[in-house]
Amino acid sequence: GESVGLHLPTLSVQEGDNSIINCAYSNSASDYFIWYKQESGKGPQFIIDIRSNMDKRQGQRVTVLLNKTVKHLSLQIAATQPGDSAVYFCAGRYNFNKFYFGSGTKLNVKP
Amino acid sequence: EAQVTQNPRYLITVTGKKLTVTCSQNMNHEYMSWYRQDPGLGLRQIYYSMNVEVTDKGDVPEGYKVSRKEKRNFPLILESPSPNQTSLYFCASRGGQETQYFGPGTRLLVL
Numbered sequence: 001g002e003s004v005g006l007h008l009p010t011l012s013v014q015e016g017d018n019s020i021i022n023c024a025y026s027n028s029a030s031d032y033f034i035w036y037k038q039e040s041g042k043g044p045q046f047i048i049d050i051r052s053n054m055d056k057r058q059g060q061r062v063t064v065l066l067n068k069t070v071k072h073l074s075l076q077i078a079a080t081q082p083g084d085s086a087v088y089f090c091a092g093r094y095n096f097n098k099f100y101f102g103s104g105t106k107l108n109v110k111p
Numbered sequence: 112e113a114q115v116t117q118n119p120r121y122l123i124t125v126t127g128k129k130l131t132v133t134c135s136q137n138m139n140h141e142y143m144s145w146y147r148q149d150p151g152l153g154l155r156q157i158y159y160s161m162n163v164e165v166t167d168k169g170d171v172p173e174g175y176k177v178s179r180k181e182k183r184n185f186p187l188i189l190e191s192p193s194p195n196q197t198s199l200y201f202c203a204s205r206g207g208q209e210t211q212y213f214g215p216g217t218r219l220l221v222l
Contacts, residue, residue: 101154
């Protein structure tokens, strides 16, 4: 099946710093990518998405960058807060209805 | 409140005893999907449904069945559960937009 890899399993940042979480994907036919946040005991929560015809998309305190040349996706969180502590994972879509997910990066925000 | 609900949230069963995990959404979404989440593997798609009576296999369909008789419900059926189906299961739905909304998860232990 398709796979999405993550560069680091755990990321620790200081409160107020910016966080960058990276993701690599293998399927060049993927047309849509999503970042999710998952807190302990809860289902994944949508953060931000980006279509393959875009390079960058910004939300509230979050930015997703897509580099199709090297099949790389990143999530930037500005001014990281303790409430941002969670597991973050990326997902890609192919064939419109099929999704594949990375295993996640655990973000620890130190006060 | 727009939501995806799953029942039960926790289930312990024995090998071979048929079980059903229910999933319901109140957003009139056409697309619904089931995933399992295992440590180090991320979410993997089991089955998905594009509309009533239309279902298709995801990446790991073996040992599972689904049905979509009504738009709001998408039950996951394990006819003869085995220990390797011990996992955390998530149901998700999406409508005209691409964002998937996930349920809270069902933790299944097969002894």
